[in-house]
Every structure is written in C-alpha cells, then in structure tokens.
Amino acid sequence: MANGYHHGNLRTAVLERAAEVIEQEGPYSFSLRSLAADLGVSHTAPRHHFGSREGVLNALAVEGFQELAARLRADREAGGGFLEAGVEYVRFATDRPAHFQVMFAPTLLSDDDEELEAARAAAFGELQGGVSALAEEGYPVEDGAAAVVAGWAIVHGIATLALTGNLDSSGIRRLFEDTDLLTITRRSAGLLFGRRPDPSEGRS
Amino acid sequence: MANGYHHGNLRTAVLERAAEVIEQEGPYSFSLRSLAADLGVSHTAPRHHFGSREGVLNALAVEGFQELAARLRADREAGGGFLEAGVEYVRFATDRPAHFQVMFAPTLLSDDDEELEAARAAAFGELQGGVSALAEEGYPVEDGAAAVVAGWAIVHGIATLALTGNLDSSGIRRLFEDTDLLTITRRSAGLLFGRRPDPSEGRS
DNA sequence: GTCGGTAACTTTCCGGTGTATAGTTCTGGA
DNA sequence: TCCAGAACTATACACCGGAAAGTTACCGAC
Numbered sequence: 001m002a003n004g005y006h007h008g009n010l011r012t013a014v015l016e017r018a019a020e021v022i023e024q025e026g027p028y029s030f031s032l033r034s035l036a037a038d039l040g041v042s043h044t045a046p047r048h049h050f051g052s053r054e055g056v057l058n059a060l061a062v063e064g065f066q067e068l069a070a071r072l073r074a075d076r077e078a079g080g081g082f083l084e085a086g087v088e089y090v091r092f093a094t095d096r097p098a099h100f101q102v103m104f105a106p107t108l109l110s111d112d113d114e115e116l117e118a119a120r121a122a123a124f125g126e127l128q129g130g131v132s133a134l135a136e137e138g139y140p141v142e143d144g145a146a147a148v149v150a151g152w153a154i155v156h157g158i159a160t161l162a163l164t165g166n167l168d169s170s171g172i173r174r175l176f177e178d179t180d181l182l183t184i185t186r187r188s189a190g191l192l193f194g195r196r197p198d199p200s201e202g203r204s
Numbered sequence: 205m206a207n208g209y210h211h212g213n214l215r216t217a218v219l220e221r222a223a224e225v226i227e228q229e230g231p232y233s234f235s236l237r238s239l240a241a242d243l244g245v246s247h248t249a250p251r252h253h254f255g256s257r258e259g260v261l262n263a264l265a266v267e268g269f270q271e272l273a274a275r276l277r278a279d280r281e282a283g284g285g286f287l288e289a290g291v292e293y294v295r296f297a298t299d300r301p302a303h304f305q306v307m308f309a310p311t312l313l314s315d316d317d318e319e320l321e322a323a324r325a326a327a328f329g330e331l332q333g334g335v336s337a338l339a340e341e342g343y344p345v346e347d348g349a350a351a352v353v354a355g356w357a358i359v360h361g362i363a364t365l366a367l368t369g370n371l372d373s374s375g376i377r378r379l380f381e382d383t384d385l386l387t388i389t390r391r392s393a394g395l396l397f398g399r400r401p402d403p404s405e406g407r408s
Numbered sequence: 409g410t411c412g413g414t415a416a417c418t419t420t421c422c423g424g425t426g427t428a429t430a431g432t433t434c435t436g437g438a
Numbered sequence: 439t440c441c442a443g444a445a446c447t448a449t450a451c452a453c454c455g456g457a458a459a460g461t462t463a464c465c466g467a468c
Contacts, residue, residue: 010445026311028232033425042447044427049445053426106369107230124374145379146391149362152376153392154354157361165310170328172356175349187350188357192395211416237454246418248456253416257455 011049013039015063018056022098027057027108057108058116064099065119068092072126081137083189085130086155090185093159100163104156127152139193147193154189215253217243219267222260226302231261231312261312262320268303269323272296276330285341287393289334290359294389297363304367308360331356343397351397358393 007013017038022030032053033043050056068089075088093100102108109116131151135141158167162181167173176184211217221242226234236257237247254260272293279292297304306312313320335355339345362371366385371377380388 007446026309028312031425032427043425044448045446047427104364104368104370105230106373108232120373124376128374128376143391143395145376146388146395148376148379149371149388150358150392150395153361153365154358154396155361156365157357157359158353160308160364161357161360164308166308167353169310169324170332172328172332172349172352175352184350184353187347188354191347191350191354191397192358214416235454236456245416247454248419249417251456 007039007041007045010039010041010045014046014049014056015059018060019096019098022060022101027098027101027105030057032056054108054110057102058110058113060099061103061109062113062116062119064096064103065116065123067096067099068103069119069123069126072123072130076126076130076133082131082134082139082151083186085127086151086189087182087185089127089155090159090162091182093163094181097163100159104160134193141193150192151189154192155185158185158188211243211245211249214243214245214249218250218253218260219263222264223300223302226264226305231302231305231309234261236260258312258314261306262314262317264303265307265313266317266320266323268300268307269320269327271300271303272307273323273327273330276327276334280330280334280337286335286338286343286355287390289331290355290393291386291389293331293359294363294366295386297367298385301367304363308364338397345397354396355393358396359389362389362392 014035017035018030021035030053032046036043036045039045046056050059071088071092072085075085080088103120128148131148132144134147134151135144139147141147158181161167161170167181218239221239222234225239234257236250240247240249243249250260254263275292275296276289279289284292307324332352335352336348338351338355339348343351345351362385365371365374
C-alpha cells in the first residue's frame, strides 16, 4: 500500500487533514498545495480523487450531511424528542466543526453535485421530521411552519455563534460560568414553545 | 478629484464594490486584484487605504457593527421591544448580507483591531440589552442567560440560514408560500418565551 | 507663485495557489 | 507474463496577496 509512490489511502487522508486545517483556520485559508505537502504527496495528487479544491469541500459536506442525518435518525429512533434532536444538532457541530462550516456555506460548494444534493436532502428530511413531531410530544403547536423554522434556527444559531467564537467574544458565555454548551442549548431551546410539557398537565 | 491619477474616493469605492462581490460570490472569491481592476486602479492602490486584504474585510465588519448597533438603538428608543429588535436584526442581515457574513466570520478578521473590537462590543451591548429587557415586556423570564442566548440564536439562525440559501434548499421556505422573511421571523421568534404577552392577562 | 512635504497611486517583483496536461509508477486480473 | 487502468509526479500557466521603490497630484507655508 504505502510504498512511497502510492499513498494507499490518500482520499481519506486528505479529508482528515482538510477537516483539521479548516477547523483551525477556517475554510478560506484551506490550501490544496500546503495540504498535499503535509501529506508528502505532490500538489496535484488530491486532484485525482476529488477533481478540484471544491471537490474536497463537496466531499466533506457529503460526509457531514450523512453523519448528521444518521445522528438525527438514531436520536429519533431512540425516542429523544425535539429537544434532544436539537442538542444532537449542536453536538454534531462541535464534534465536526469543519464539516458543519462547509455544509452550510454554499458558496464553497458545487450546486450541481448529485451526491451532495442527496445527502443534504436526507439530512434536511430528518431535521424537518424531528421538529414537526413536536405536536406528538405535547407542545402546543399552532403554526407548524413557524415551529420548524424556530426549532432549526435556534439550534443552528447556537451552533454557528459558538463555532465562530461569538458567544465568547460577546461576553454572553460568561453569564453561564462554566456551563457546558449542550446544557446551554437545552436551557435555551427549552424556552421554545412555552414551558416544557409537564406530564401532569395538558396544553395551556 | 477624480482626475485619472487620484481616484478621489477610493476607500468608499472599494468598500462598496467589496460588498457587492461578497454578496454575490462569498468572501472566498473576493480578490483585491479583480476589485482594483473593476475600479480602474492598480492592484496595490487599496493597500494604501486598508493595509491588506484583511484590512478591507475589517473595515466592512466595522461598518456593519456600527450600522447594526445604530439600528438596534433606534429600535429600542422607539420602544420596539424584543420581537422588533429581532426582526431588525434579520432585516439588517438581508439589507447588508456581505457585511453580515464578514462580521460573524472571525477567521476573516484581525483579532487585534481596536476599532473593530469597539464596534463589535457596542453592537453586542445593544443586542444583549434588547433581549434582556424582555422581563419588562411582560414575558415570564426565569432563566435570563438562556433567554439572551435563545433570543440571539433564533434571529441569528434565521438570518444565517436565509443568507446561505438553506431555507430555500431545505424546502422549508415553501411551507410559507410567498410569505416575507421578516414575517416568518416574527412568527417564528414569537414562539419564544411562550405566547406573546396579552395585555388582558398576567403571566402564566 | 513656487516650493516642499505628504498623501495617493503605479510599477515591478516575489512566493504561493488552483488547475490543466502529459508523463511515470504501481496494482491486479486475464 | 503482460497489459489496462488507477495512482501519482512533473511541468507550465494564470491569478493572487504582499513588499519595495518610484511617480503624480494636492496643499499649506513662505
């Protein structure tokens, strides 16, 4: 395999290293040439597997959407409910910050990649399903469409603000002292749709 | 002024053109050289005003934070309340999409620019003040810190998802037919903190 | 009014980056 | 054994941001 000419597993290695670099320095300073140098291959080697720089980012986004969909599906099958799906969303963002950033930055991606489109659609399906199951959980849902947007937006907002460091730089994070981001997510997203449904009561 | 050598108002022209380009193609493909060519100046001319490419983005972010702070302040002084402040946040994001993107992408900015830091702090101050005035509006606020995060996150999430086109590509936008994004924001953010306080009732 | 300092801008050069093309090395199956 | 194709390299090109030195225009002092 890894005999000096054939790297053996270049495709995987590129994706891993790309995720590392993007996590640390953002997608804009991500460079194919320096990445190839890190891996000890020529700067055109990744091109064979991904076609272009954009192809690497596409592949990262596909990986991300697939993992996000799988996580949300597992959570739903475990009966987690809306709030835990939201927490899972934020957990994914913090576990895979590079993937998350690329997934939601369409200017970095192809808009005609079928594999990407399929992965995205699957993830969005899980997402929408998770939030629209709210009514079954006892929340008073009158405006379903608004509930879907609100549910997605609040966890996406927390994930985005946290990943970009704006929760820290704004000083808001200090209000929570050492509280974990997932706990913050639970407390904040829990404010949606009124009080958490209490087994002992019906709808307000 | 504009006599062929001295541009006359290059600084302003660069910022305007940069905002246009970033709005259309994102911050990644924003290039000083093509921008300078568009304006008919040499590619090093902007450097005199901004120092570097990063300097241009810093200046955009400063502009953005100042305008956002001014909008939120005006809204607060007009007695708009939390919900209208949130709508204003989203309106700003759609009015100045390039500024908004750059403002919340710290990997594109200097982390030691005093002017930027001041503008950011002022805007975040307005933001936090707006959300934490919730209690005065009759909302039942038990967890103040969580309320601040929830309020910011939901409007930031809506703005981000809308700007990146993910509200459309997810199909969620279709649930609203032709509804305006600001109306969607009102309906979605209105779900926070329970029902909108009704003048005829106290807290739940 | 011209003179000099300074701000605004240009020219030239450098290293780094993505991509295209042609060539090289290895693998694996017939 | 051999050869077709996959994996990777070498080379060349256009574009990019930045540094340094030179040029032009403005503007206040005298």
